[in-house]
Amino acid sequence: MAQTVAHRGPDEMGLYADGEIGLGHRRLSIVGLADGQQPMHSADGNFVLSFNGEIFNYVELRADLVARGHRFRTGSDTEVLLKLFELKGEAALDRLNGDFAFAIYDRHNRRLTLARDRIGVRPLFYTWRGDTLVFASEVKALLEVPGVHAEMDAEALDQIFTLWAPIAPQTAFEGIFELPPAHVMTVENGGATSRAWWSLDFPDLGEADTRSEADIADELLALLDDATRIRLRADVPVGAYLSGGLDSSIVSALAARQIGNRLRTFSVTFDSAEHDESQFQAEMVRALGTEHTSIATSGADIARVFPDLVRHTERPILRTAPAPLQRLSAHVRNAGYKVVLTGEGSDEIFAGYDIFREARVRRFVARQPGSRLRPHLFRRLYHYLPGIQSQSAEYLAAFFGAGADRLDDPLFSHRPRFRATAQTKLFYSEELRARLKGYDATETLASRLPERFAKWHPLHQAQYLETTFLLPGYILSSQGDRVSMANAVEGRFPFLDHRLVEFAARIPTEMKLKGLDEKHILKRAAEGLVPASIAGRSKQPYRAPDSESFREAGYVDDILSPRAVADSGLFNPEAVAKLARKARATTMTGFRDNAAFVGILSTQLWQRQFATKTKSLTSNAA
Amino acid sequence: MQNTASDIRTFIIENFLFGDTSQDLGDDVSLIEADLVDSTGILELVAFVETTYGVAIADADIVPANFDSIGRIAAFVAAKTQATEAA
Numbered sequence: 001m002a003q004t005v006a007h008r009g010p011d012e013m014g015l016y017a018d019g020e021i022g023l024g025h026r027r028l029s030i031v032g033l034a035d036g037q038q039p040m041h042s043a044d045g046n047f048v049l050s051f052n053g054e055i056f057n058y059v060e061l062r063a064d065l066v067a068r069g070h071r072f073r074t075g076s077d078t079e080v081l082l083k084l085f086e087l088k089g090e091a092a093l094d095r096l097n098g099d100f101a102f103a104i105y106d107r108h109n110r111r112l113t114l115a116r117d118r119i120g121v122r123p124l125f126y127t128w129r130g131d132t133l134v135f136a137s138e139v140k141a142l143l144e145v146p147g148v149h150a151e152m153d154a155e156a157l158d159q160i161f162t163l164w165a166p167i168a169p170q171t172a173f174e175g176i177f178e179l180p181p182a183h184v185m186t187v188e189n190g191g192a193t194s195r196a197w198w199s200l201d202f203p204d205l206g207e208a209d210t211r212s213e214a215d216i217a218d219e220l221l222a223l224l225d226d227a228t229r230i231r232l233r234a235d236v237p238v239g240a241y242l243s244g245g246l247d248s249s250i251v252s253a254l255a256a257r258q259i260g261n262r263l264r265t266f267s268v269t270f271d272s273a274e275h276d277e278s279q280f281q282a283e284m285v286r287a288l289g290t291e292h293t294s295i296a297t298s299g300a301d302i303a304r305v306f307p308d309l310v311r312h313t314e315r316p317i318l319r320t321a322p323a324p325l326q327r328l329s330a331h332v333r334n335a336g337y338k339v340v341l342t343g344e345g346s347d348e349i350f351a352g353y354d355i356f357r358e359a360r361v362r363r364f365v366a367r368q369p370g371s372r373l374r375p376h377l378f379r380r381l382y383h384y385l386p387g388i389q390s391q392s393a394e395y396l397a398a399f400f401g402a403g404a405d406r407l408d409d410p411l412f413s414h415r416p417r418f419r420a421t422a423q424t425k426l427f428y429s430e431e432l433r434a435r436l437k438g439y440d441a442t443e444t445l446a447s448r449l450p451e452r453f454a455k456w457h458p459l460h461q462a463q464y465l466e467t468t469f470l471l472p473g474y475i476l477s478s479q480g481d482r483v484s485m486a487n488a489v490e491g492r493f494p495f496l497d498h499r500l501v502e503f504a505a506r507i508p509t510e511m512k513l514k515g516l517d518e519k520h521i522l523k524r525a526a527e528g529l530v531p532a533s534i535a536g537r538s539k540q541p542y543r544a545p546d547s548e549s550f551r552e553a554g555y556v557d558d559i560l561s562p563r564a565v566a567d568s569g570l571f572n573p574e575a576v577a578k579l580a581r582k583a584r585a586t587t588m589t590g591f592r593d594n595a596a597f598v599g600i601l602s603t604q605l606w607q608r609q610f611a612t613k614t615k616s617l618t619s620n621a622a
Numbered sequence: 623m624q625n626t627a628s629d630i631r632t633f634i635i636e637n638f639l640f641g642d643t644s645q646d647l648g649d650d651v652s653l654i655e656a657d658l659v660d661s662t663g664i665l666e667l668v669a670f671v672e673t674t675y676g677v678a679i680a681d682a683d684i685v686p687a688n689f690d691s692i693g694r695i696a697a698f699v700a701a702k703t704q705a706t707e708a709a
Contacts, residue, residue, distance in 0.1 A: 387661040387665060390665065390684075391664070392682070395664060395684065395685065398686055399660060401654075420657075423657055575642060578636070590661075590666075591660065591662070592660060592663075
């Protein structure tokens with residue numbers, strides 16, 4: 001099992017076996033290079049820990065424990081986690097500032113505890129073989145266990161083809177689950193229980209906050225500065241991604257200020273002008289004086305890496321955007337780095353995504369349904385999409401009108417996106433439709449929302465969906481952990497320090513999204529830190545060329561052939577053949593066609609790489 | 623006009639439904655409400671009408687009143703063709 005995830009930890013391997021339990025560990029050595037081997041045993045030998053990730057505040061936790069008379073044998077964060085758990089049990093989780101997934105075994109009580117960090121940076125999957133629990137950082141390790149098979153979970157596939165990600169604990173693999181973010185699972189006496197040990201909360205609608213914008217901006221910057229500082233802790237050099245956008249620029253600026261030496265930065269560039277941000281990257285490099293390299297990515301590069309990408313994402317994906325990031329992590333690793341800071345998380349906690357602005361405009365338009373002026377605001381939002389710029393007010397109102405009659409819908413903010421994505425279901429096979437029996441992924445998502453959700457401001461509701469569902473479900477997994485750890489590179493995310501996440505949740509909505517000015521308070525906090533041209537530039541979401549990347553890819557004809565598609569049993573072979581022809585003949589610019597093409601291609605690749613029973617859904621439906 | 627409606631129906635089935643004929647594509651069905659066209663789809667539809675019927679379509683004409691159902695598109699094409707012939 002451990003060997004299958006050697007890419008995550010190429011430096012060392014450790015095993016522990018004790019009758020009823022076995023723990024394996026692959027190590028990426030970052031802290032305590034010489035003495036942080038795992039699985040690690042407590043001094044009295046009772047506790048055994050296998051841990052992926054980092055405890056960034058281990059220095060403070062250790063100093064506190066030493067002051068209380070405890071002693072340490074190593075300089076690692078692993079031993080601090082072990083000691084803290086030994087002393088406090090699950091209550092230790094509240095004291096941790098870090099990104100982690102770990103398993104700790106209490107030999108005396110024969111109790112296994114599995115836990116995952118608050119946001120879901122580090123992954124943890126599990127399944128049952130009879131009454132035996134098996135778990136790992138990636139599903140491919142579980143598939144090594146005799147009797148564990150890879151079969152597509154029809155509901156999870158439908159969740160991906162509607163919501164972009166499976167809803168935890170479901171995964172693309174039937175019968176294989178992930179421990180959701182901020183959850184702890186206890187296994188003892190032949191059974192298992194799990195619970196959330198942390199949850200994201202927002203103030204009730206109308207709850208007043210009297211702090212001034214200046215005070216909030218000051219506190220924000222102080223917190224972000226400290227979050228960056230503790231994420232520079234490593235016994236190896238730490239680099240940073242520089243996308244050319246505001247968030248990675250701020251993180252790089254703070255890191256450059258702190259490390260003293262010249263910061264090493266990395267970026268992706270594209271040969272297509274609509275995706276490329278190299279001009280802004282160059283500007284930040286000049287401003288910070290970093291030692292910078294970039295990796296150019298073409299459509300052909302994306303197509304080349306795509307099959308291996310699916311092996312790492314372990315699920316169908318609707319966009320190619322993770323592919324350049326997998327190439328980037330290889331570039332970072334080749335440069336001798338295994339830790340990078342990135343700007344991930346800022347768009348969720350400070351309301352940077354277009355979807356937040358779009359929801360606000362949709363509410364504004366819905367208040368005056370006949371207005372010919374209000375719909376023009378959609379053009380301002382999507383300045384980078386030519387198809388939107390040429391539309392009339394009537395069409396703009398109609399395209400963004402989904403759900404406009406249900407302003408109290410908990411999924412209001414995301415309804416047009418979910419509805420547009422769900423158009424990809426057009427390609428489902430009859431067998432898959434029969435298996436799903438009218439299943440609605442949006443209902444499942446809505447049913448998982450907490451009771452207090454209804455009391456929050458609409459912007460906070462939208463932020464909750466992004467932060468607790470799409471961030472761990474797509475951004476941090478398919479576009480984060482899986483593609484960086486594919487090349488043994490650890491991503492660290494200062495914006496996702498829980499102190500900052502909790503602080504940002506309480507910032508008044510109008511300071512986050514001021515009118516249509518996204519991340520307003522962050523821009524204010526970063527004044528003087530990044531050039532005005534970076535702080536003031538219009539938001540450009542990170543995207544990569546989709547279906548057009550595969551024009552020359554030889555494997556596409558084979559993987560999307562009517563026979564291969566019929567064998568998988570998931571899609572309609574004739575419809576897929578027409579889509580493939582359209583993709584070859586024209587540059588498809590529409591979201592639906594591109595999402596369908598990339599989604600179907602990745603599903604077919606998933607089937608080929610993982611599935612052992614290719615007609616499983618057909619036989620299940622029969 | 624019936625031929626025009628039939629051509630447009632075939633175009634929609636082939637380009638937006640990829641051959642799926644199970645959906646109701648009556649003359650009055652709203653293409654937006656049925657999720658058949660998005661912002662890109664409407665431009666594909668306009669390009670199809672322009673090249674197939676040789677009519678020039680101004681930006682101001684690209685509104686749901688002219689393009690949101692097969693019946694409306696057929697009527698719009700008929701009016702445009704008539705105007706061109708009369709000129």
